Amino acid sequence: MNALQIADARSLRFAALLVTYLQSVNLPLPNAALRLIQGSLSMTDDQAGWIFTAYLAASAITMPVAQWLAASFGLKRVYQTALGLFVLGLWLGTQADTPLAFVGARLLQGLASGVLAPLSMAIALDTLPAEKRPAFGPKWTALVLFGIVSGPAIGGWIAEHFDWRPMFYLSLPLIAYVFMVVTLLLVEKKAGQRPSFDFFGFGTFTLGMIGLQMLLDRGERLDWFDTPEIWVEAFASALGLYLFVVHVLTARVHYLSKGLFRDRNFMLSTVMFFALGFVLLSTMALTSPMLDEILGYPPDTTGLLTVPRGIALVGAFVLMGRAPAWIDARVFIAMGIALVAYANGLMLGYSPLMDWVPVTVTGFIQGIGLGILMPALSKVAFSTLDPTLRPEATGLFNLMRVYGSTLGVAVVQTFFFNNTQAMHAALASNLTPYRAALPTSLPALEGLNHLVTHQAAFIAVMGQFKILLVAMLVVSPLVLLLRKPVPAI
Structure with missing residues (x-):
C-alpha cells in the first residue's frame, strides 16, 4: 500500500468506528431525559419503555441479514442506505409530537442500526492487515460498550441545558461526514451471485x-x-x-447450524450472555428513571451518575485483554457473575432518603463485574468451537445479547407498572380516617396521592432489581458445566 492508500484506509476505518459509536450511543441517549420526553409528548409510563425496546427489537431484526444484503446489493449501496435511514429516524424523532410518532422514529433508527453495526465492523476489518484483524474484535466491542454507557450522560446534559430534541441533532453532522467519506473512498463490493440465506x-x-x-x-x-x-x-x-x-x-x-447446538461451551456461554444482556440495559432502564422521576434529580445529574458504571465496565473489559493466558477463564466468569449479583443485591438496599453515593458504588461494582464477564464468556464460548462455525456463532452470540437486553427491558417495565399499581392500592388502603388525620382539601389530597405514588413506584423499582439479581443467580450454576477452555484449532 502506498501512502495515499494507507490514508484512505485510515479514513474509512475512522468513519466506520464513528458510526459504530453513534449507533450504540443513540440507544440509551434519551434515558436520562425520559421525564422531559414524556411530558412533551404526553407519553404514559408504559409507552416510555418502547423508546428502548423499539430500537433494540428493530436492530435484532436487521442485524442477521446485514451481510446478506451487502453481498446481494453491494456493501456501499446498503451502507449508504442504512446511513440515510438512520438520519431520517433521528430527524423524525426531533419532529415527533405524539408517542407513536416518536416510537416509530426509534424503530427506524433501530432498523438502520442493525445493518450499520455489522457492516461497520466489516469495513473496518477490511482496512486492516490480516495479522491485525484478530485483535480488532475486543476493541470494537469496547467502543460499542463505551457508546452504550456514555449515552445517558450526553443526553442528560443536552436535555438539561437545551432541550431533549437537540440530543438527536448531535449525530447529524457526524453522519454527514461519514457519508461523504464512504461515497468518496469505499469501493463497491458485491458477490458474483446472490448468496443463499435461510x-x-x-x-x-x-x-x-x-x-x-x-x-x-x-x-x-x-x-x-x-x-x-x-x-x-x-x-x-x-x-x-x-x-x-x-x-x-x-x-x-x-439459519443456525446444528453444530452450534452440539458445542456445550458455546451454548452455555450463549445462555449466560443472554442473561448478561438482560442485566446490562435493564439496570440502566431502571436506575435513570428512578433518579430522574422518583428522586427528582435533574437530567444532567442523572446522566452523570451512570458514568462510574460505564468507566468500570469499559476499564475492566480493556484490562481483561491483558489477563494472563494461564488463568482459567471460568474463574473470571464466576468472578464476574458474583460481582454483578453482589451489586444487584446492594441495589435492594436503596432508599428514598439516600444520596448519590449508593448509586455510584453499586454501579461501579456492577460495571466491573460486567466488564470481566463479557470477554471471559466470549473466550470460553469460542475456545472449543469448530473454526468453520465461528462467523455464524459470532452473529448468534451477539444477537442473544441484544435479545437479552430487549426482553429484559420489557420484563422489568411490565412488572414495574404492575407492581406500582399493586403497591399503590396496598398503601392507599391504609389511609383511612381511623389511622391518620386525612386532609380534606383537593390540593392536599392530590399531594398525598402523589406521595403514595412515589412510594409505590420506588418499592416497585426495588422489586425489579430483585428480578435482575435472580437472573444472574439462575445462570450461575452453568459455570460448573463449562469445559476448560483450550486453544482453538
Whole structure:
C-alpha cells in the first residue's frame, strides 16, 4: 500500500468506528431525559419503555441479514442506505409530537442500526492487515460498550441545558461526514451471485421473538389475555418458535447450524450472555428513571451518575485483554457473575432518603463485574468451537445479547407498572380516617396521592432489581458445566 492508500484506509476505518459509536450511543441517549420526553409528548409510563425496546427489537431484526444484503446489493449501496435511514429516524424523532410518532422514529433508527453495526465492523476489518484483524474484535466491542454507557450522560446534559430534541441533532453532522467519506473512498463490493440465506428459519425465529416482545410490551396495558391482540401475539410467538425448532431439527441447511447446538461451551456461554444482556440495559432502564422521576434529580445529574458504571465496565473489559493466558477463564466468569449479583443485591438496599453515593458504588461494582464477564464468556464460548462455525456463532452470540437486553427491558417495565399499581392500592388502603388525620382539601389530597405514588413506584423499582439479581443467580450454576477452555484449532 502506498501512502495515499494507507490514508484512505485510515479514513474509512475512522468513519466506520464513528458510526459504530453513534449507533450504540443513540440507544440509551434519551434515558436520562425520559421525564422531559414524556411530558412533551404526553407519553404514559408504559409507552416510555418502547423508546428502548423499539430500537433494540428493530436492530435484532436487521442485524442477521446485514451481510446478506451487502453481498446481494453491494456493501456501499446498503451502507449508504442504512446511513440515510438512520438520519431520517433521528430527524423524525426531533419532529415527533405524539408517542407513536416518536416510537416509530426509534424503530427506524433501530432498523438502520442493525445493518450499520455489522457492516461497520466489516469495513473496518477490511482496512486492516490480516495479522491485525484478530485483535480488532475486543476493541470494537469496547467502543460499542463505551457508546452504550456514555449515552445517558450526553443526553442528560443536552436535555438539561437545551432541550431533549437537540440530543438527536448531535449525530447529524457526524453522519454527514461519514457519508461523504464512504461515497468518496469505499469501493463497491458485491458477490458474483446472490448468496443463499435461510429466510424461513430467520423468519420463524424473528416471529417468535418479536411476538414475545410485543406480548410483554403490550400485555400490561391491555389487561393481558382479556384482549384479542394479546392472544394473537402469544400465538405468533409460540408458532414462530415451534416452527423454528422443527426447522432446525429437520432441515439439512438452515439459519443456525446444528453444530452450534452440539458445542456445550458455546451454548452455555450463549445462555449466560443472554442473561448478561438482560442485566446490562435493564439496570440502566431502571436506575435513570428512578433518579430522574422518583428522586427528582435533574437530567444532567442523572446522566452523570451512570458514568462510574460505564468507566468500570469499559476499564475492566480493556484490562481483561491483558489477563494472563494461564488463568482459567471460568474463574473470571464466576468472578464476574458474583460481582454483578453482589451489586444487584446492594441495589435492594436503596432508599428514598439516600444520596448519590449508593448509586455510584453499586454501579461501579456492577460495571466491573460486567466488564470481566463479557470477554471471559466470549473466550470460553469460542475456545472449543469448530473454526468453520465461528462467523455464524459470532452473529448468534451477539444477537442473544441484544435479545437479552430487549426482553429484559420489557420484563422489568411490565412488572414495574404492575407492581406500582399493586403497591399503590396496598398503601392507599391504609389511609383511612381511623389511622391518620386525612386532609380534606383537593390540593392536599392530590399531594398525598402523589406521595403514595412515589412510594409505590420506588418499592416497585426495588422489586425489579430483585428480578435482575435472580437472573444472574439462575445462570450461575452453568459455570460448573463449562469445559476448560483450550486453544482453538
